[in-house]
Amino acid sequence: MSNHQSCYRADPLIELFVDQLWTQKGLSDNTLSAYKTDLQGFDQFCQRTGISLLDADQTHVRDYLGYRFEQGIAKSSSARLISSLRGFYAFLVMDKRILVDPIALIKAPKLARQLPDALSEDDVDKLLAEPDVEDAIECRDKAMMELLYASGLRVSELVGLTLDQISLRQGLIRIVGKGGKERLVPIGEVAVTEIEDYLASARSELLKGKLSDVVFPSKRGSMMTRQTFWHRIKLYAVRAGISCHLSPHTLRHAFATHLLNHGADLRVVQLLLGHSDLSTTQIYTHVAKARLAQMHSEHHPRG
Structure with a gap:
């Protein structure tokens, strides 16, 4: 996998999407960086499978989520990933680069809402x-x-x-x-x-x-x-x-x-x-x- 990472070239669509987020929503650098990291992770997974982000379908998304689960990655991190993918693929549909949104039917994992320790x-x-x-x-x-x-x-x-x-x-x-x-x-x-x-x-x-x-x-x-x-x-x-x-x-x-x-x-x-x-x-x-x-x-x- 390290070999793959060393010669990994991110799909230029990711940069295009992040630029669009920056201009339209004025998000912070940290948020934009999180989007980019999430999308590049999925992009690398797709490239190892021999497909591009434009070719990915629901099965590829589910396989990637399964792979992350096996790696022991936290639910909160996968919930954020799904949110990033949702935004990215909505952008591709709007831009008429794809017809079918592969993330449309995938639900984010349910997260327990954490309350701080209650003061008596x-x-x-x-x-x-x-x-x-x-x-x-x-x-x-x-x-x-x-x-x-x-x-x-x-x-x-x-x-x-x-x-x-x-x-x-x-x-x-x-x-x-x-x-x-x-x-x-x-x-x-x-x-x-x-x-x-x-x-x-x-x-x-x-x-x-x-x-x-x-x-x-x-x-x-x-x-x-x-x-x-x-x-x-x-x-x-x-x-x-x-x-x-x-x-x-x-x-x-x-x-x-x-x-x-x-x-x-x-x-x-x-x-x-x-x-x-x-x-x-x-x-x-x-x-x-x-x-x-x-x-x-x-x-x-x-x-």
């Missing part, structure tokens, strides 16, 4: 109690974490939040999420109080006279990056002795999980999280099922 309610309490509100930066961080846990915002939505999106009197924030969809999210009394305290003192200290409509500026007075906020959360987790694996969306997941634990409806959680499709929220159904089983055993006469 005790852990959340410990995390939120950690910042020292006498310090301007930590006062800001506490307000941010309280708001994140109260609302289930994405971290990008939190750091980009502006003053005109918040109504503390009504206890609501207005979020423009993915795809320009707007949603109103209630935030609760605790978060309102923390934000009021922060706005009354720490924010002006951070801005040092600069003008900004960002609710939670960095110490330089500009919009904070998601990475900076993520490092701040990790710092408080270490200080609070929380050992479970954290992700930037840990508090968003805790928000959804704890709502379901307390009996919230999955569709309500979908609206609050800003998921356009209920199937995205359904990664939390194991939480809802566990809660239902517990309620059944506690309250049903034969539970």
Whole structure:
């Protein structure tokens, strides 16, 4: 196989497709490189079989997937490959280079949706109690974490939040999420109080006279990056002795999980999280099922 690789010449159609992706969709270099790698792998397989990408049919695709399975390649990698092939062959059909799409009837392997480790309610309490509100930066961080846990915002939505999106009197924030969809999210009394305290003192200290409509500026007075906020959360987790694996969306997941634990409806959680499709929220159904089983055993006469 190494001989084959050394004299392997990629089909120029791959470069043509990747160029078209770059011009039409403006994808990142990493994504384009992933497409190219996937397609070149299949191209090499086809060349060893003595055919070109234009000649490949459904059987060749299935054989290649089978070959990858034997090599122990992860399902997630094969799912991405199928996505790459789907795009490539759709392009060839559109370009009238082939009549039949060999990938049309092939389904991607089902992947288990991974949730980050869930923070318990005790852990959340410990995390939120950690910042020292006498310090301007930590006062800001506490307000941010309280708001994140109260609302289930994405971290990008939190750091980009502006003053005109918040109504503390009504206890609501207005979020423009993915795809320009707007949603109103209630935030609760605790978060309102923390934000009021922060706005009354720490924010002006951070801005040092600069003008900004960002609710939670960095110490330089500009919009904070998601990475900076993520490092701040990790710092408080270490200080609070929380050992479970954290992700930037840990508090968003805790928000959804704890709502379901307390009996919230999955569709309500979908609206609050800003998921356009209920199937995205359904990664939390194991939480809802566990809660239902517990309620059944506690309250049903034969539970």
